[in-house]
Amino acid sequence: MSSRPTRLEVEDLQQGLRELQELLPKLRPAEGGQAASAEALADVRARLDALHPADIAVVLEALPLEERLVAWDLVKADRDGEILLEVSDAVRESLIASMDSRELVAAAETLQADEIADLADDLPDQVMQDVIRALPQEERERLRAAMSYEEGSVGALMDFDQLTVREDVTLEAVTRYLRALDELPGQSDQLFVVDREQRLAGSLPLARLIVSNLELAVGQVMLPESVKFRPEQEAEDAAQAFERYDLVSAPVTDHFGRLIGRLTVNAVMDYIREKSAHDQLAEAGLEEEEDVFAPVWNSFRNRWSWLAINLVTAFIASRVIGAFEGSIEKLVALAALMPIVAGVGGNSGNQTITLIVRALALGQIAEPHWKKLLRKELAVATVNGVLWGTLLGAVAYALYGSIALGGVMALAMTLTLLLAALMGVAIPYLRVRFGRDPAVGSSVLITACTDSGGFFIFLGLATLTLL
């Protein structure tokens, strides 16, 4: 929290960022032209210095690569570490690639153990070894610990900024101890009370410290119980606890009950944002967040795997149609009508599966309720099927003048919607049963079912009844 934004209103800040974004491209030496003036450079440098590291990160992310590196060179070297923490993975890669080992080691050394752990994956091995060697013993152990927890666990989000006190000291002594600190770590809403073996005994909220008689002992005013976490727990569970109980910070303990770190609301909020971004991108078939100005090759790598999967499912659907080529040859209207059946089925199936995946994530579906859910989804599908099926049947009749074709259309639409509802419930049910994450690729799976299934139902019905 050392560097607060100097501007008061967020609107002013946004204005400042926009101005910087317009100034920076002018610094780049124009082709055949001369470099920017020393004055212009000094101006931008001063503007960057006045910004919070998180705001500099925003500026860097919004710049094309060349201009981004010009700006990066203007940032004071002792802020490099903080800024690398704030930018997205893709942009971090581009910045790190522009730095030499010496600069990287210097940047990492301005950070704390839990922060270095966040960068570890992106730093060259040699740099990490140098950084580890330069750390004091305690920090080195913390770094090892922080790096050992899996992504998405509480351990990967925790920091080591917890303030601890003993049960038997007076609040007077606690206050003196706090005064001796230069400033309290961010999000310090409470002190953790530990015994000689670092076992957590309770917590002392600052608000309680302020309103209590300073002659009392910590043990007399502390809260003996509070929500606490274990480092191997899932971050999502911790996030839900932060939301439900309005926490600002919480202790993390090992399985002997010893305090090993703390989790703050800000780390939790960052996690929620990243997770929701990740889900949203995965939904659209992207591996990860992409630097919008990334080289073409990086973008291709990020996107090809989902396109390939999509290609396979589209190919299967195509072979289903291929099996009915004889029917289409005889009644070409089938070719024009079949994508409607598959498309509406896909949309409806996606509605069902999205709701169920969400309800599962929120713990709303207990084992005995699956049957009830399936019945409900089938009922909704029946209502939709009768309504849209009748409408589409009427349209098909109007276009092609065949009552039989209209009937096939209506029946196929209803059956495809029932299939979509069935698969929309069955896919997440089976994935949970087999211990898989029901969210991953749910949209691809359901669309594959409704495409191939929709074509098969419609063309099959038409072949049986019309030809």
Add this chain to the structure above:
Amino acid sequence: MSSRPTRLEVEDLQQGLRELQELLPKLRPAEGGQAASAEALADVRARLDALHPADIAVVLEALPLEERLVAWDLVKADRDGEILLEVSDAVRESLIASMDSRELVAAAETLQADEIADLADDLPDQVMQDVIRALPQEERERLRAAMSYEEGSVGALMDFDQLTVREDVTLEAVTRYLRALDELPGQSDQLFVVDREQRLAGSLPLARLIVSNLELAVGQVMLPESVKFRPEQEAEDAAQAFERYDLVSAPVTDHFGRLIGRLTVNAVMDYIREKSAHDQLAEAGLEEEEDVFAPVWNSFRNRWSWLAINLVTAFIASRVIGAFEGSIEKLVALAALMPIVAGVGGNSGNQTITLIVRALALGQIAEPHWKKLLRKELAVATVNGVLWGTLLGAVAYALYGSIALGGVMALAMTLTLLLAALMGVAIPYLRVRFGRDPAVGSSVLITACTDSGGFFIFLGLATLTLL
């Protein structure tokens, strides 16, 4: 924060919730059987009493309607208000429908003005009038103010729990004032310093109060500047500021600079979660969060509008195919191959538009960069087109033995991917240009373009070259 969860570990809590979920169905009188025993009822009642309101909300959301109402009856009436705040909109509706006016007024009266405002939309008019009448003057004005701000604005998220002090009093006096309060409101990490006209002069973090000499005046130790918000600002901007600057609370001021409320990190976190849920649901074509156990009719209402839009776009695509019925009649392979072109194009277009909508939300795309972005997306599409086009062309040749058909397939795939890239950039660009939210319905729009466009390109090329 008055009711902390009594269990220590989140895992224990989850276990407790699961047990409750298993007990509750047994309370419902079985068909022809007898009602639950008084003992069983008392047991569940005691378990519910021990839970935090947010946990009771979780229990209620995971129960089918009938059992949910049994549990709701067992909850102490004075907690009804808090719990109604915590449940989702859909579940809230079902609970409110089971209560009479008297109960609703009593529940609302346990809440604060900003909380009543959150419920206002769901309460019957008569109940709201009774509630407003019963409020003291100050609270009534706050309620009016809170209800006047649009959803998604800072004003709709703020509360009125700010603690204020004057610049000229001593820290000693501040401490005495705080001791006189029973306990500090949740998320109170700072006091706000105001003048006689309630104009914000600075802030006094509790951490600073603790470490300062109590004889000093507030004006000597306060921070004169801090991030502050206006009630009409977008909540999303505030959320970004909370994330970037690691805030716990922040003041909200009117345009004379007077303090009118405060925003807390917890309100912001709830907002982020709700927004991400809303986006995720909209992506799948759902109007809003759905109670998984909702009656069929409610579910239908939530889903029909997107299905109808989907039907229209599918119908347009179908008419494009209809225009080429003559070609399909002559070469029926076209019918089997065309969904592949449209499908892969749709997936690729969704990748592009998702990235751009996200980058726009994060403020990463400045006006001069659109051209650069378009060039990049077209380049990625060309790479994809050459790769997948060649592969699909080869497959088409292998299946149907026609080199010309393979060539048409390859070219159509490439052109459709270029179209997808173009529209993936153009749609958000145009929507931003015309002041619209680029996120709404982006997936539907791009899919409509790539479906109709893909069919047109493939069938058109085939008609020109093969027939």
